[in-house]
Amino acid sequence: MKNLKLSFWICVFLSLVTIAQTKEITLEDIWSNGTFRTERMDALHSMANGQQYSVLDFNRETRSTSIDIYDYKTLKKVETLVSSANLDDILYFTDYTFSEDESKILLATEQESIYRRSTLGKYFVYDVKTKTVQAVADFKIQEPTFSPNGKFVAYGHENNLFYKNLETGEVIQMTTDGKKNEIINGITDWVYEEEFSFVRAFDWNADSNKIAFIRFDETNVPEFSMDVYGSALYQTQQVFKYPKAGEANAVVSLHVFDFETGTTQEVMVDKSYSDFYIPRIKWTNDADVLSAQYMNRHQNELDLWMINTSKNTSNLVLAETDKAYVDVTFNLTFLKDNSFIWTSEKDGYNHIYHYDKTGKLINQVTKGNWEVTDYYGYDEKAKTIFYQSVENGSINRDVYSIKLNGRNKTRLTKSEGTNSAAFSADFSYFINTFSSATTPPEYTLNSASSGNLIKSIKDNDVLSQSLTDYKTSNKEFSTIHVNGNDLNMWMIKPADFDENKQYPLFMFQYSGPGSQQVANRWGSSNDYWYQMLAQKGYVIACVDGRGTGFKGAEFKKVTQKELGKYEVEDQIEAAKQLGALPYIDASRIGIWGWSYGGFMSSNALFKGNDVFKMAIAVAPVTSWRFYDSIYTERYMTTPQENPTGYDENSPINHVDKLKGDFLLVHGTADDNVHVQNTMRLVEALVQADKQFDWAIYTDKNHGIYGGNTRLHLYKKMTNFIDDKLGDKLEANKEDKTKNEIKIKG
Template identity: 30%
Template sequence: MNLTGQRSGGYQSLAGKDSEIEELLETVIATQPSHASSSSSDAAVLPTTVQRKNLNAYYSDSEDYYEDDNSSTYSDHDEKHYARDSEAVFQEPPKLTRGNRACLAFLGLLLVIWVGVAVVLGIARLNRLVHMPMEDMRPFFEVDDMFNTSFSPKYDFLAWMPIGADGVYSRIDSNGDIVLTNVDGSEPKVFLPGANVTDANNEQIDFFAFRVSPDEKFVLLSTQARKQWRHSFNATYLIYDMSSYKVRPLLEHADEPLVEHVAWSPVGHTLAYVQNNNLYVYEDLTTRHQVTFDGAPGIFNGLTDWVYEEEVYTSTNALWWSPDGTALAFLRFDETEVPEFHFPIFMNNQKQAPAYPRDIMMKYPKAGYPNPIVSLHIHRLKAGAGAGAADAVPVVAPTAANPLKAVDLSYTFAATNMIIAEVKWATVDSSALLVKVQNRVQNHEKVVLVDPAQYKGKVIREWDAGKEDGGWIDMQQSYYYIAPSKFVPEGGYLDIGNNAGYNHLALYTPVDNPQPKWLTNGEWEVSEISAVDEKLGKVYFISAEKSSMERHLYSATLDTAERRPMTSLTEPGYYSASFSTGAGYYLLSYRGPEVPWQKVKKVGDEKFNMDLETNSQLEAAMKEKQLPTRRWGTVDLGGERECNYMEFLPPGFNPAEKHPVLFQVYGGPGSQLVDAQFQLGFSAVMSAAEKLRYVVVVVDGRGTGYKGRKFRIPVVNQLGKLETEDQILAGKHWSTLPYVDHKRLAIWGWSYGGFMATKVTEADAGVFSAAMAVAPVTDFRFYDAVYTERYMNLPSLNAAGYEATAVTNMTGFENLDYFLVHGTGDDNVHVQNTYSLIDRLTVAGNHRYKLHVFTDSDHSIRAHNANHEIYWRLSEFLYESIGGYVEELHHH
């Protein structure tokens, strides 16, 4: 049954009323107060909902009642008999006895009482009709609305420019011009006219990104991107000369392999780029130097391989210029021993599928199998790059016969047991390099200070979390070098580290000091460093100090650690910030819970306020729809831990009525779903759609982030156990609430959330009636080594843990409706996970599950209209399995 109308058309809708239940935080969406009633011809009457009567129908019903009553006694004979009796009455008035008078008096009294009651009831009914709220005829928020950009908040991105005064940013306008704007309100200026960027036929070339050289003499233009994995792509690059107004390609020949990564030196106009997995330096845009010569399908120089791109750097970049532009540090990845994984692409972006699918081969290290061997290299471009002994070390140009040697890190971990998690220059020149090295399972970390001229280093601090508390070390890149100043006389660097079980801001001064100066502390966590103003001696950062569900911007002084909020703490808020190159201005983005907005602010000047985005279109669109409300809080699970939760309450929510409930879960280590960000997606649809109107519940159980290590690390070596227990406990708690239909609880999730929904199904706790899993891991022996071993250790050292984590018991799948969805082109969570589970279900003879695969879709499931289709199918499955607010259906 089509629960949301035509998939490409409009929908019929009902009205709604705000919840009367106490709200723990301000609601994210304002709705109109009204009671719900059914206007759809195929919808059943909503149970226990106040219905507005049609007055004409009411009186017609009354007339029909009296007509039916009279018709049972009247006839032509009766009318004649009545006439004769009436005539006799007038002829001779009857004589009343004492008994007759008593009876008449009693009947009169009954009549008076009846009339009085009727009057009272009539007045009461009229009063209810007069005060009944008008029916809200606005349509509900449905599946198609998710894909209407009017309902998506817009966020502008300011590309802050190191040109002229602080506060200049750039953008590409509709004409293809690069325009520079100053936040001081001065007239915007065209920096590069798009009409100047033309090909040999004098046709204007569209470009999607640009980067200006530090000396402002050249602009690097990016065009014709070709996607690889989640973050990686290759592209065609052009160089625009600001003096001659001419455009030329970065590469010398049109048939050369495309460039995979490119970066300007911090000074002048020298480029480093990666082509065909080899690193090149284009010095002053006049002379090309090949730095590496061994680039190959399994050898990457200056560019991350798949697993480092996905799990370590969340980027393709693996090269770092020194601040003075005289040296270049980069990583080399050797995937020779990493096993290959193959999967087919069936349609190959064609309407008619080719006879033979295209085979994709990727090097993918699964748990327990070889990781890429990573090594650190430094290419010195000029003599004197460094201090002291480095001045005497000559610069030797690498060749194929004499390649760059690797920096010696053998004293940290063996090559097969090493992850280089972060690289950062710790100097104003090129004399010192910080390198964060971790063991393979990421519970032991060593920070190395490298002398680039000598290709050697020393461990300056380390943390063995495995011995300290048994947990892992979070993967993050948060080093920030601080030059010597009156605030930090010896210089140093900032990092986010473990302070009594919480992530906090640390200053290490001087650079080789192993002991931190903590700038923040307490039972809350810092999430990121936004900027540093060394002239003012301040660091700006985002933290969850007010609430683990919120994010606010703060400043802290580097010398005294004085901390101040820069966003209002009186109302719930989730903020991010982007600072100008001089840190004098910042783009403040309010991301919820109300309609998001963006303003440009000036440090130290509260009066300065430039609206950049108000999302007025979104606000207007929301007024045209009936939307759910949200509330947040904590719930005690197991009598020993407080877990954050969030509820979406449907329009017209009445706590005295029973609602079906959908749990959304992710639950991966360090993750967070319950927060104050604006949301108007699938959860809103499930809560507001006309025939669904679920209460949607999200609970962040053990293992999730921003509540400290004691809350996160208990899941180590046993993924899926404690998280499943918490979701089941949450389901049991909600099933006892008066507004919940305890027979109709469902749970769903994507990726790790799909794993969780599947583990809940396997647990067979009798709490949920349906489960939906999208692209789930079903056995972590199939997932990548860097992520999996961080939380599960090596399979050889935790065989029982891996076996327990895998979904192997099919009994629970007999007792609820299970929907499994996957994309066949998923390079992240391979469809192998789904096929393995299907085989187990087949062997067990289970017939109750449903399966849908999306051809060629990757982990995001977007290929060939799949992203729209998947949400329609998820909502349809739930309606067919456990029904909605309007009616309960179950086909089993």
């Protein structure tokens, strides 16, 4: 009797454990409840002394924000530098920037997004010593920036540039010709912001007496308009300049405003350019010498100029060329002697180079058949460069140090996965952010000289523990040999995977040039969705085909002038190989993607109509003729020069091949990939008499989010997958239930 009772309680305990470990992920967990939210460190800034750092903290009880200072060695809070709870004019701030001497702080409030990177906001300057606050302006402005001496703040407003004297309160207007959809001074236009990844197109010189800026004349750039439906009786329109492939770009010019004379002069270089870009400007350590990068429209020539703004002279110090294109980076770093650090793919892989101020190569700092993926900075005292690379495998990231002469390379991070670093100002410490497919983000303090762990700062152990309650599966990394290449792949199988059964396969990819989806890092919200689908009985796979990044320039640039050809061939062939596996049902293979991934999934379904049963395309490009000039022409040249490259691989021209099930999704306020892409594809499908499903999200941009939107979208996609691929899943579940009953019996 005693043994029977013991057996009973053991069974109860095991049942409870089993239940605890088989909790199922829901869409509400992912998109509504914040169940899988990760802890992070916000707005980390290393203080100039190199021994302390600041972070932005939010107090949920008082609904206030503060800038708190922490000691690197002890990780203890030293002081609260400023809290909105003590400021009469500011309820809370969302970001902050120090002046160079850290005597003043720029506080951002009431920020609102314009496009992907640009914002408008009200800004205040907080004086650390006097604990006083002054508004930069009484209206919303863009990109306020301290002068190096901390006495001025320059900013953009309604397409013109201004600066405020913080000592006198005087505001000076530097430009007067700014006009919406015609002239922009010092702030990038839409296409520069999106494709060259910056908004502030002005820069202070070292002596705080000159500002260089780029002027955009977009008068002749065609306009694009989007209806904004809102809640009023009549819709409104957003009208903005958007140069599509082959159309007129803004005419750019470089100018310098001189504080002493109060005048602006256009800067010219000693070379005649037509239809060109200025993707970067940056002052050197010499207050009179400005560096500027000029690039031809094809983006396969990049010139680095040194311009003496006092003597009106210019020197071409570096000229990079490539058969395909030259990448623009933010890695240009000037040393004290005005020699400079530069990164380039000229030997076939992205590496670090050191040049003297005239452009003569001193040495190639890093070498090897691997890529430098981030440049963190240069320690002048130790003559050491810090960087991130994929030397330990293209799906991993590690932090390294190396001497400027290329010697004494040291791997500073120890854990295999994705490591990224934020260094102290004196390069004595770094805060490492580590994650992997099995470990959510961890923040640790490490020694910059050895990489050794000093202390743990923050982790996500609570999330890790809570995930043990859910029925999840490992993300399995491997390679698949496709079309002569070993392609990186991950796969997620159901937790109760049975190799004697057959499962539907659902593939995800992005596939854009230089991108990467197969990486050993903690997943995004989509990964929880994949886990949810695996719970239902799907196998999920992702393959990075030709054209993706971090495996060398040749692998990345093979798609040049034919976007959508080799990438689609790789997805189709990978699906065929996976479909041949004994546990995959080759009659039930689907594929999906967003943006470039939507372009790809559409093409895969049309061109691979004997392989894919269904596809979902979210916010897809359907013809590269509809997309912007800088991105598209970088890989395709213009449609006038390369019409077949544009048309032969555009989904809109292959609708007649559709056999499977197709779900098409777009937001009407997508300023990036315009809803025009979907509307034109819809018309082509209708005229080809092809049935399909589609969903339009009102006033939603390229990200399709806000309120209940993401939950609604993922419910729609999940239901579509279940309907088109999951027809045998219920039968499998019934078989499993019967087996369980037999076992219990």
